[in-house]
Amino acid sequence: MTNPTDPRPLRFDLIAFDWDGTLYDSTAVITRCIQAAVVDVGGRRPAERDAAWVIGLGLAEALAKAAPDVPPAKYRELGERYRHHYLRHQDDLVLFDGVLPMLDALAARGHRLAVATGKSRRGLDAVLDSIDLRHRFDASRTADETFGKPHPRMLLELMEELQVPPERTLMIGDTIHDLQLARNAGCAGVGVSYGAHEPAGFEALAPLHVAHSVQDLSDWLLTNA
Numbered sequence: 001m002t003n004p005t006d007p008r009p010l011r012f013d014l015i016a017f018d019w020d021g022t023l024y025d026s027t028a029v030i031t032r033c034i035q036a037a038v039v040d041v042g043g044r045r046p047a048e049r050d051a052a053w054v055i056g057l058g059l060a061e062a063l064a065k066a067a068p069d070v071p072p073a074k075y076r077e078l079g080e081r082y083r084h085h086y087l088r089h090q091d092d093l094v095l096f097d098g099v100l101p102m103l104d105a106l107a108a109r110g111h112r113l114a115v116a117t118g119k120s121r122r123g124l125d126a127v128l129d130s131i132d133l134r135h136r137f138d139a140s141r142t143a144d145e146t147f148g149k150p151h152p153r154m155l156l157e158l159m160e161e162l163q164v165p166p167e168r169t170l171m172i173g174d175t176i177h178d179l180q181l182a183r184n185a186g187c188a189g190v191g192v193s194y195g196a197h198e199p200a201g202f203e204a205l206a207p208l209h210v211a212h213s214v215q216d217l218s219d220w221l222l223t224n225a
Contacts, residue, residue, distance in 0.1 A: 010110060012188070012225045014164040016155060018173030019117035019124065020055060021195025026093045027174070030055055031196075033089070034066050037081035043070040055196040056118045056175040058148030095131060096194070098214035103136050105222060114158045115140035116171065116181065118148055138162055150180035155187060170208075170225060172217070179205035192217055 021027040034051040038044070046066045054062035063078050064070075070078055107113060114137055117124055121142045128134040139161050141154035159169055171182035174195020179202055182189030191207040193199040199210050209224070211217035 010225070011168075012111065012170040013168040014112045014114060014159065014162055014170070015106060015221070015225060016114040016116045016158055016169065016171045016187075018056060018171075018175070018178045018195075019115055019119055019127075021174035022172060022178075022192055023095060023099050023115075024093060024127070025096050027052060027055060027196045029089045029093060030086070033082055033085035034063065036085045037063065037078055038067040038070060040081040041067075041070055041074045041078050043067040043078075052196045053175075056149055056173065056177040058118050058143035059120065061148055062118065090127070093127075095133075096214045098218060100136075102214060102218035102221070103133075105218065106225075107136065109222070111225065112138045112162050112164065114138055114162065116149075116154045116158060116173075116178075117141070118143045118177075120144045149175075149177040150184055152181060152185035155181055155185040159185070159187075176201050176205060179207055190217070190220070 017023055020030060031048055031051045035045050038046055051066050054066045059079060059082065060075060063082060064075060067078060103113060115124065119142050121144055124140060124142050139158050141157055146157055147153040155171060159166060166186035169187040170190060171178060171187050172190045172192065173179065174192045175197045179189040179191055183205055189205065189207045191199060191202040191210045193210055193212045202210055209220045211220055
């Protein structure tokens with residue numbers, strides 16, 4: 001497939017993005033909300049690094065890993081407290097600068113765009129509606145309607161829905177969970193260093209590129225994808 005204004009053939013027909021920490025500037029807020037929720041239910045406040053590490057997993061799994069001293073009987077309350085804190089700050093969150101032009105440029109080149117996220121369907125739909133992004137994505141999957149990362153199911157379902165094979169699919173994210181998801185689904189991956197995980201941990205998962213800003217990511221995609 002080529003675009004008349006850009007005759008280079010596409011390397012990837014489908015580009016799937018993680019949400020938090022990749023497109024949405026939410027890592028710091030999510031980290032603080034996890035820490036506050038754990039304390040609310042009587043757990044030991046997780047270190048910032050530990051709270052950030054679980055971002056990208058499904059909510060239940062993330063909170064359980066962030067709060068190993070909280071008994072399973074309190075997991076429901078833990079989730080409720082996280083949602084309480086997150087909703088207080090949801091309107092403070094924004095897309096990273098440059099995300100909308102990047103998405104528009106990729107769509108104009110003929111790429112199919114998708115979201116593969118650890119958020120809930122309710123949470124993703126709310127934010128897509130609030131910033132008028134829904135029409136920019138061809139499909140999306142959330143952790144609560146399939147399996148959480150790094151299980152490959154959400155990416156496999158996106159490929160099946162959009163009829164794109166693994167070798168023509170690229171997964172982009174800010175965590176090792178995203179890059180492991182790509183590998184588990186047989187796809188290529190690209191990491192971004194400005195989100196939840198330190199990029200030093202990406203090397204073992206062999207990303208094609210590690211972008212240090214949205215502009216860097218956009219430039220790489222428009223040249224190499």
